[in-house]
Amino acid sequence: MELILCKTYEEMSLAAADQISELVCKKPDCTLGLATGSTPVGMYRELVKRYEKGELDFSKVKTFNLDEYYPISPENDQSYYYFMHDNLFSHINIPEENINIPCGNAPDAEAECHRYEDLIAASEAVDIQILGIGQNGHIGFNEPDDFLYASTHITGLTDSTIAANARFFESENDVPKKALTMGIGTILRAKKIILLANGKSKHAAISALLDDKITTSCPATFLKTHPNVVLICDEEAYN
Ligand code: PGA
Numbered sequence: 001m002e003l004i005l006c007k008t009y010e011e012m013s014l015a016a017a018d019q020i021s022e023l024v025c026k027k028p029d030c031t032l033g034l035a036t037g038s039t040p041v042g043m044y045r046e047l048v049k050r051y052e053k054g055e056l057d058f059s060k061v062k063t064f065n066l067d068e069y070y071p072i073s074p075e076n077d078q079s080y081y082y083f084m085h086d087n088l089f090s091h092i093n094i095p096e097e098n099i100n101i102p103c104g105n106a107p108d109a110e111a112e113c114h115r116y117e118d119l120i121a122a123s124e125a126v127d128i129q130i131l132g133i134g135q136n137g138h139i140g141f142n143e144p145d146d147f148l149y150a151s152t153h154i155t156g157l158t159d160s161t162i163a164a165n166a167r168f169f170e171s172e173n174d175v176p177k178k179a180l181t182m183g184i185g186t187i188l189r190a191k192k193i194i195l196l197a198n199g200k201s202k203h204a205a206i207s208a209l210l211d212d213k214i215t216t217s218c219p220a221t222f223l224k225t226h227p228n229v230v231l232i233c234d235e236e237a238y239n
Contacts, residue, residue, distance in 0.1 A: 001209075001224070004232045009198050013042030015232050016130065016196055021050055023128055029060040033129030033187070034088075035140075036065070036080045039196045040130055041087055048091040058094040064120055065101040066131070066140040067181035070154060072104035078168055079104055102152065102180035109154040113180055117152040120186060129190035133197050136160050137205040137218030141181035144217045150185030154178055184222050192228045195220070202237040 006012040020043070023030050034040075050056045065080060074081035081101050089099055100119060106112035120126070131139050136158060142148055143158045156178055157165075166172040187193070197206050208218040209231065215221050223229050 002230045003238075004230060005238055006232065006234050009042055009234060012196060012198055012232050012234055013046050016040070016043040016194055017046035017050065019194055019230070020047060020128060020130075021056060024056050024058065024061060027127065028057060029062070030127040031062045031064065031124055033126040033182075033190050034063050034065050034084065035130045035132050035196075036067075036083045037132040039132040039198060043130070043196070044088040048088065051092045056092070058092045060098075061094055062098045062123065063094065063100060064123070064126060064182075066129075066187070067179050068102040068104040069176035070102075070104050070109055070178045070180050072176055074101075074104065076104075078174075104180070106180075109178075109180060113152040113154060116180070116182075117186060120152070120182070120189075126190035127192065129187060129193045131187070131193060131195045131220075131223075133195060133202055133205050133209075133220050134161055135164060135201050135205060137208055137220045139184075139187060139195075139220045139223070141179040142184055142187075142219040144219060146216060148216050148219055148222070149183040151183040152180065152186055153183055154180055184219060188222065188226050192230070193223060193226055194230045194232060195223065197231070197233040197237040199234070200236045202233070203239070206231070206233060206237045 004015050006015060068080045072079045102116045103112050136144050141155050162175045165175050169175050209220050214224055
């Protein structure tokens with residue numbers, strides 16, 4: 001696993017934006033795997049800046065987001081659909097039809113998971129998958145458990161994830177209790193994976209990622225089986 005250790009969140013965001021920018025310039029019709037949460041916000045801000053300066057063209061880029069709450073409507077300002085448009089898609093020239101996010105208000109969650117997994121499988125492999133990491137080591141909404149799922153599936157959120165995400169909602173009760181998420185196998189099919197982590201609260205999860213064990217109690221440890229992972233983190237998360 002390659003490590004890019006950064007002093008600040010800003011530096012991390014620039015390092016991640018550099019990797020995406022390089023890909024988009026080299027391969028304008030690339031496929032990006034994208035993540036929500038507070039960690040990638042700085043990277044998205046930087047990509048928007050570069051787009052506004054005319055340095056990047058997203059007109060042929062295709063994206064697949066990792067996950068979405070369930071049930072939630074795309075218009076809900078806490079949906080990941082809303083988040084992605086608010087932070088990135090509405091500010092760049094990506095065509096709406098190139099954007100893929102699991103549908104949080106699909107009437108049949110299982111059918112939606114199959115549809116999403118098949119869509120990813122039928123598309124060219126994701127060139128770069130961006131990941132954040134939960135304090136409990138989750139990636140996407142693959143939460144610690146006795147077993148993990150390979151493919152896109154519906155899952156319950158753990159109490160610790162609900163508590164961690166409550167900051168975005170009026171109260172903990174308003175956090176949806178389920179989500180649709182790519183599975184570990186879906187994530188690992190990306191050609192390259194960039195994991196972003198900052199702050200002390202991520203230290204335990206990053207430590208588990210850096211030792212030699214693989215365990216379903218820290219889903220991110222499965223990234224150790226992938227040949228092309230870049231960890232971009234700050235010193236608080238690392239040390
Ligand atoms: P965060 O979430 O970026 O808001 O810390 C990361 C995650 O839960 O995957």
